[in-house]
Amino acid sequence: MSRDDSLEKSLKETTAGLIQYSPEGLVPFGPVHPALKEPEYFKIILEGEKIVQVIPRIGYAHRGIERAVQERTWIQAIYLVERICGICSFSHSLAFVQTVESLTEYEVPRRARYIRLIIAELERIHSHLLWLGLVGYWTGFDTLFMWIWRDRERVLDLIELITGNRIHKSYATITGVRRDLPENIERHIQDAMRYLTERVNFYKMVVNSEATILTRTKGIGWISPDVAVKLCPVGPLLRCMGFKRDVRVDDPYAAYDEIVPDVKTSTDSDVLSLINIRLAEVEDSIRMILEAITGIPTGPIKTTIPRTVPRGDGMGHVEAPRGELFYFVRSEGGNRPVRVKIRTPTLANILTATEMLKGHTLADVPVVLTGMDPCFGCMDRLTVIDLDKGKEWQITGEQLRKYGIEWYKRNGVGEK
Amino acid sequence: MMTWIFQLLVFPGLTFFVWIAFAFEWLERKTAAKIQSRVGPLTAGPKGLFQPVADYFKLIFKEEIVPRYSDKFVFLYGPPLYFSVPTIGAAFIPVLGMTGVLSHTYDLLFILFILAFSVLMASILGYAAGGRYATISIGRLVLQYTSYEVPLILSILAPVMLSRSLSLSKIVESQTNLWYVFYAPISFAVFLIVSLAELEKPPFDIPSAKTEIVAGWMTEFSGRALAYIKLTKNLNYVFLSALATTLYLGGPLLPINIQDDFIRSAVNLAGFLLKTFSVGFLIFVIKSALARIKIEQATSLLWTITTPLSFLQLLIIIILR
Numbered sequence: 001m002s003r004d005d006s007l008e009k010s011l012k013e014t015t016a017g018l019i020q021y022s023p024e025g026l027v028p029f030g031p032v033h034p035a036l037k038e039p040e041y042f043k044i045i046l047e048g049e050k051i052v053q054v055i056p057r058i059g060y061a062h063r064g065i066e067r068a069v070q071e072r073t074w075i076q077a078i079y080l081v082e083r084i085c086g087i088c089s090f091s092h093s094l095a096f097v098q099t100v101e102s103l104t105e106y107e108v109p110r111r112a113r114y115i116r117l118i119i120a121e122l123e124r125i126h127s128h129l130l131w132l133g134l135v136g137y138w139t140g141f142d143t144l145f146m147w148i149w150r151d152r153e154r155v156l157d158l159i160e161l162i163t164g165n166r167i168h169k170s171y172a173t174i175t176g177v178r179r180d181l182p183e184n185i186e187r188h189i190q191d192a193m194r195y196l197t198e199r200v201n202f203y204k205m206v207v208n209s210e211a212t213i214l215t216r217t218k219g220i221g222w223i224s225p226d227v228a229v230k231l232c233p234v235g236p237l238l239r240c241m242g243f244k245r246d247v248r249v250d251d252p253y254a255a256y257d258e259i260v261p262d263v264k265t266s267t268d269s270d271v272l273s274l275i276n277i278r279l280a281e282v283e284d285s286i287r288m289i290l291e292a293i294t295g296i297p298t299g300p301i302k303t304t305i306p307r308t309v310p311r312g313d314g315m316g317h318v319e320a321p322r323g324e325l326f327y328f329v330r331s332e333g334g335n336r337p338v339r340v341k342i343r344t345p346t347l348a349n350i351l352t353a354t355e356m357l358k359g360h361t362l363a364d365v366p367v368v369l370t371g372m373d374p375c376f377g378c379m380d381r382l383t384v385i386d387l388d389k390g391k392e393w394q395i396t397g398e399q400l401r402k403y404g405i406e407w408y409k410r411n412g413v414g415e416k
Numbered sequence: 417m418m419t420w421i422f423q424l425l426v427f428p429g430l431t432f433f434v435w436i437a438f439a440f441e442w443l444e445r446k447t448a449a450k451i452q453s454r455v456g457p458l459t460a461g462p463k464g465l466f467q468p469v470a471d472y473f474k475l476i477f478k479e480e481i482v483p484r485y486s487d488k489f490v491f492l493y494g495p496p497l498y499f500s501v502p503t504i505g506a507a508f509i510p511v512l513g514m515t516g517v518l519s520h521t522y523d524l525l526f527i528l529f530i531l532a533f534s535v536l537m538a539s540i541l542g543y544a545a546g547g548r549y550a551t552i553s554i555g556r557l558v559l560q561y562t563s564y565e566v567p568l569i570l571s572i573l574a575p576v577m578l579s580r581s582l583s584l585s586k587i588v589e590s591q592t593n594l595w596y597v598f599y600a601p602i603s604f605a606v607f608l609i610v611s612l613a614e615l616e617k618p619p620f621d622i623p624s625a626k627t628e629i630v631a632g633w634m635t636e637f638s639g640r641a642l643a644y645i646k647l648t649k650n651l652n653y654v655f656l657s658a659l660a661t662t663l664y665l666g667g668p669l670l671p672i673n674i675q676d677d678f679i680r681s682a683v684n685l686a687g688f689l690l691k692t693f694s695v696g697f698l699i700f701v702i703k704s705a706l707a708r709i710k711i712e713q714a715t716s717l718l719w720t721i722t723t724p725l726s727f728l729q730l731l732i733i734i735i736l737r
Contacts, residue, residue: 027548027629035627049552049711138627140618140708146452212619212707362552363710366627 027362031060035138035366042354042369049361054354054369058347069340074100074309077337079170084342085375086167087130090123091320093172096340098253099316099327100174103309111299112176116254118189118292119162119171120318121285125196126155127321128278131373132203135275138366139216144206151199154192161188176302189293193286200286204279207272217271221356221368225269233352234345235323236277237372242267247319259288259295271371308335320345322373346375420517428511428685430503436689437650440696441468444653447700468650472643480639483546490544495637495644498537502651505530508584509658510667511688512681515585524582527659528569531614534652535561541645542633553632556711557616557623563718564613564620567606570726574603575663577733588667597664602729604664606722608699611656613718615649617703622711657695658688665691 027046031039039060045053065084069077082093094116101108129152136144156166162181163169171177207213225241238245246263248256264280266273311333317326323345330339349372357368423429442457442465449456457464482488505527507518516523539557542550576582578599579590587596597604613620616632624632634645661667668688674680709717 027552034630046552048555136707140621140625140627141706142448143452143704144707146454150453210707212709215709215713216707361710361712363622363625363628363708 029365029369035370038375040374042365044357044362044365046362049363051357051360051362051365054357056350056354058350066340066342070337073335074174074307074337075305077340078173079168081340081342082168082170085344087127087375088123088320088322088325089168090119090171091318091325092342093169094120094254095316095318095320095325095327096329097172097174098318099314099329100309100331102316103312103314103329103331104174104306106175106303106306108175109300109303110255110297112301113255114292114296115162115177115181115301116172117256117259118289119159119169119177120254121289121292122155122159122162124285124321125282126152126159127373128282129155131321131370132207132275132278134370135217135271135367138370139213141213144203144213148203151196154195158189158192161185173302174305176300178302180301181296186293189289193290197283197286200279200282204276207275207279214272216364216367217275219268219270219272220360220364221269221271221274221371223269223352223356225267227355228269228352231352231355232348233323233372234348235319235321235372236274236281237323237349237352239263239265240273240277241269245324247317247324251317253316253318255292259291261288271367274371308333309337322346322375323348344375346372350374423517424507429507429517432511433503433506433651433654434647436654436692437647438468438472439465440653440657440693441650443693443696444700447697448704451701451704472647475643475646476640478639480641481636483636485546486636487544487546490540491636491641494537494541494544495641495648498534498541499644499648499651501530501534501537502648502655505655506651506658509655509662510585510588512668512684514588514667514669519583519585522582523584524572524576524587527584528572531568532561532565534614538633541637545633545636547636549629549631549635550633552629553623553635557633559711560613560620560622560714560718563715564610564722567718567722567726568610568614570723570730571603571606571610572663574600574726574729574733577730577737584662584667588662588669591666592669595664595666600664600729600733602725602732604660606726606729607660607664608695608702609722610718611660611699612703613714614656615653615699617699619703619706619709620714621708622714625708653696653699654692657692657699660695661688661691665695 027044029035029042029044031041041057041060043053043055043057044051045055065080069080072080078093078096081096082089084092129148133145133148133152136142136148159169160166162185163171163179165171171179207217223241225243228241229238229243233241234245242265244263244265246261247253248261249263252260262284264277264284266277309331311331314329314331315327316329317324319325325345326343328339328341329337332338353369353372353374356371357365360368425431445467446456446464448454457467460466460470482491504518508516508523508527510516510519535557539554542554542557575587575596578596579587581587581590612618616622616624624634629635634642637645668684668691670683670687672683674683
């Protein structure tokens, strides 16, 4: 049985299973829901409070960015891919830029690699703190949410100081970074990091001792690593199952070969271990930023930016805060890419998260589903799942065009 | 007769309690904001004091959407009825002296009925509105109610046993020397915990957990109906704080002896407000410092911890008397 057949079979079983349940047992979760910041739809089938099946339906935030990138030059494309995700925007531009660099012979200056590390780690801190705040929100602990987001402002201020922007940093460019570090930045970074170390220690104490948080996270979302690893999770979700995988160590980029991250793992594979792994990563990021800022070499921050990129296929990946972010770029020697394919960590993780939910109660949905730190805006690439027909297919641009023409012919719109 | 109607509808009855309810909402939002290092309501009135009033009138004038599959009669006329529940209950609370407006010999029994009826009204409203979130929410609401009713009644029994009376005015009267919170501290703590469950506040905001089931049984309500429901929830807040004041903190009485009737009433009013707002403030702080627990955890907490504790308190009272 080929892969497509088995997929179709499992989807048929799923849709057949849906019919036995009464409509009352089916609870819609999204596309607009207080727990989700972005539109995504999950059919949750319940027996009482217990979850039997979770079916994600993706595609609400699809904006055709992969196609749009092909219409832009290499430099313009950097700013477009950055807008795929607001939280890990630098990871997207960095992954794209590194993929393009792998096609050229230009060397990235050492100082630029250090600066890239600093920004990437600041972004990791900001992303992890944002997520931890949201854990507070999902468990109904609004005070924790507000406190953590207040502390996250310090990181955003630093990012603004260095790059000029808070969210979409527009900082990475092919062969380097766009601006040098401002003066006195070392002092600002050290102040902020000292403050953050203190706060992270406090939050560590809070999440590991506050009874209501512990009851909501400890042992929740447990999944057998043998089952989970077949669903290909990435990032903290994979590390909380005891697998020591981190692109920063496995395939170092930026300055990660000189400042080596300390990869934390856990074998609990529950939401509490996710929290602890992310907090440990924040601590590690603080250490790496301080190391990088004290040992930063002098020199240029970029070399000549090429207009065209030699013919070839490039692949690159970075460890975004949520996990491995993968880019494929094909160049035919022109001033714009011919094809760009992006695989974001959320797409890799979403099946694991839905699997983690089975057997838990409805109250666990927000904290487990979003425990993988989903970013649906990132995720919605060109995959179409039509559950009503029980089919899934990948559409290429040409097929989509034909499908569109046929649809309009069938519905008689084109003839009028 | 006219005095009685005035007392019932204006002071210290309906209107008075509605204004306290608005003040409570302001205090709740301001306290939460201070704890969470935000500013809270700011623009409407001095320090945003009229923000709850503004919100209420805004909701009143907004469009009311009636779901197609709802029970339209209950959906439209249920919220005002729900609103009447705590207002009637509040009329039993002694504010100016030792007696409330509607005081009679067994009024505590009626209060218990009112507390149960409020949950019943919520379930009826939720089922009338329909929707899956409401269905789940009401399941949780009723389960939570069955868990907290026993400790609620047991904790109310402590003042009853101490004063040997089922009348609120008798209970207040017998607290002239020493408040019952000193005789029955465990019962008071249980009452506060149970109040959080009754008010659907963290950690017991399970029936209206917004990240799970949107707004629970209130999801489908909008406009005028939602305004009534929100006001009722705030009134419940006031009602339970006032009840805690009456049962455990000596009602409106302050340890000052004044002969003049008018001044004594004014002092009593001040005492009532002070105590009620303190109890409310205590509840706000507790709820700000906790995360939501799950329904099975709430049930087991209420049955296995608060219920034996209330029994223990009753046992202590029986032994000591």
